[in-house]
Amino acid sequence: MPNWPQGLAVSDELALVRTGLPLTRDDARDCPAYLAVKARPWLITAARLATYEPLMTFALKPLMAALDQVEHNRHPLEEVLAELRHSRGAFGRGRPAHDGLVEWTAEALIRYLDRREADQHDRVAAGEPRTEAVPEEWVVRNRLPDHASPDARGARLYERTAWGRRYASADGSVRELRLLSFGSAKKERPEAETAAAAFVAAFGEPCRSVYDVELMRTKAFEVVTPYDRMVVPQRVRIIDVGCGDGSAELLAERSRDEAQSSYDQHTRPVLGRVLDAAERRPGNSCVECPGAGRCPALPSQAGLVGLPAPRRNRKRRSLSASDLRAYTDCPAKYHLTRELNLRTARPENQAIRRGRAVDAVLNERHAVRRSRGCRGLPAPATSAWPGLDEETVHVCEAMLAQHAAVCPLDRLGATEEVRVQATVTAYDPTLDVVLIAKPDLLHTRRGGWIWRETKTTGSRIFEGKPVLEIHPQLALAVLLMQTGELAEGDRRRSRIELELLHEEDSDRLEIDPWQPDVLQEARRIVGEAAGPWLEDTAYTAAPGTACENCEALDWCRVGQAHQVEQAD
Incomplete structure (x- = not known):
């Protein structure tokens, strides 16, 4: 039995370990113990969380459902937009979305499809094959033989997933995974996350998710096309798409060998730390954690x-x-x-930008922990005031001087x-x-x-x-x-x-x-x-x-x- 955070879960049903891209981000704000529990979907938690919510709280769900209608079911865009507004984003399943989310989704849907078509046109013009939407999820599965004992973590099956929009060429030689961002496309993501996405795209089996109604939990993914019978892709692309403005950034384009090497170097160590973690770090993770009421760190x-x-x-x-x-x-x-x-990417007024700039300088100075605090420090370099006019910069420097006289770290004991x-x-x-x-x-x-x-x-x-x-x-x-x-x-x-x-x-x-x-x-x-x-x-x-x-x-x-x- 591993060093398990017992307050968060009461069973030892550790046979299934499932990791997605959020677990690879190595974010210091996340609670390690919670992530370790999240990677074990068969655990019986110490308390069931309430599930009632009047409105849709996963902002991208209506967009994904609308894209499924267009790309998988071949419904006309106008028909899907009408159904989006009529069903308020539910498309016959689940909770309705707020009217504002419905409007955002309608705009994002059009922008996404327009950008994808433009990318397709450019790639075909460059002599590359077209790609079509893939309805099945790509999952990398590693299962121990039935006669073997569970490993040191108690696991018998590992599943690695990557949530996004999936596409493949007709001959299967090219796979493309599109990751969605709310505003503009991210020019980069943590390397461990990008490498995990490329690895799943390169080696994932086409699967479908299955839910166990009796046990009220997910089942292991059901394989649609086993690995030994599927067409093996030779090249994979990971693209970040900005749903807010239709922008796109190519994060990675790799061969299978490159995807494997990058995963081993960047992702595997991060997931190893996640799966074996027991440290409790209260914060935003507590909102989703079933052990919040019994966690000694909270x-x-x-x-x-x-x-x-x-x-x-x-x-x-x-x-x-x-x-x-x-x-x-x-x-x-x-x-x-x-x-x-x-x-919306609206420009902030000068007062807000001034406050952010002064805060950033103070945070940087306080983190250094000088014996005299902020006293006697020279004015920051001009790079500390991006986008501020000369008059506002003068005000910021004056505020820093006023703070230096009352900095709480001045003569604070070591x-x-x-x-x-x-x-x-x-x-x-x-x-x-x-x-x-x-x-x-x-x-x-x-x-x-x-x-x-x-x-x-x-x-x-x-x-x-x-x-x-x-x-x-x-x-x-x-x-x-x-x-x-x-x-x-x-x-x-x-x-x-x-x-x-x-x-x-x-x-x-x-x-x-x-x-x-x-x-x-x-x-x-x-x-x-x-x-x-x-x-x-x-x-x-x-x-x-x-x-x-x-x-x-x-x-x-x-x-x-x-x-x-x-x-x-």
Whole structure:
């Protein structure tokens, strides 16, 4: 039996190991123990997660279903677009999609097909064969003989998959796997991921997925054409396609030998670490993890937010300050941009870009951990201010100078802990919600924990409104400091600090999260936004001032109509 994270699963049904491209990304934000469990689809988890969700939450599912209708079932594009809107993206199966996602899918479908046809034309003109859509999945399968014992991981069957759109030439000599991105095409992905995609395209058997209704779990893939009878491709291409703008980037074009060599060099070590991992790292992975309520690494406190349990048990969600702001602006904006990650590439205004640039410089400087903090450092190189005009650069440099005078790392003891942009996570089992924040700076001082948020602004603190209300991330910080290691520090020396940087001066405000009235105020502010959010099942657009800079406006008819009305 391997070093198994027992709190996440209670069975030893380890015979099937299945890995997809997300497991090859080696992302430090992922929880290793969760990924190890995710790779074992036959495990009986310690608790079944709620599955109810009123709307489609996998943004690419309607697009994939629409492409299946066009490419596999040969339905005319106009007919598929009509069915997309009529069924709201469900195509007769599953939950409907939000109206905004339906609009985005309709545009993405046309762009994808146009780009694919243009690529086909260019390749044929260059003397290469046409490729046609392949309905079966490509799966690389390695099975131990029936008479053999399971391996050291307890596995008898390994399956390697690569999710995307599959194409092959008529003679089978060329295979093409297209990976989908929401906005523009990615010019590169982690090499381990690209190598895994090429390996599956080069060696995968055509298979179909099968679900075991009795056991309520997936079965091993069912082979359509066994490896020894299929046409072996001689060359594979991996292409990234931007669904937001129709762009495409060739990530790899390899022979079978090259695909094997790259997989052995880049992917195999990463998957080895994933499959054998047991470290627990709380964060976004906790949202999908069935062991979140029992994981010792995830701080948990019933009633942390101070709201009663929602009327219906829905899929677990995360809640951040950005989520609260987006939902308060407009429920549709929250769903489209925060849950579905659909965003128009709109240029940010100078104030937002200024804030991002200053944050990036401060993060880089704080990570170095100088004894004098940011004091005495020269102005950054001009490359630190991409796209900013001369006047804004002058303001940024002035703000950095103001920060240097109050940098919390100045004369901080060498044994104190410093974390830059670290993820802080807590779980409220009453709501089945994971609270997540990334403070600009988190550090210890003489036994206490200091949570520092730094904001660039053109004005001073507005005295007519509670500071926790102006900056809801501070209200969330108050709640998160009630649990875990932050709560275990010396509370007399622990606090939340807000640093406001101006061109001419700076303000610093301290908040004591242990004061009952501060905690009550934080719960009120978070609860006023999170209460309706917990019960919302429609995410109806609420047109208003937020429409002007909304990243989802291109797919929101209500918001567009509001903009026209305002213009008139």
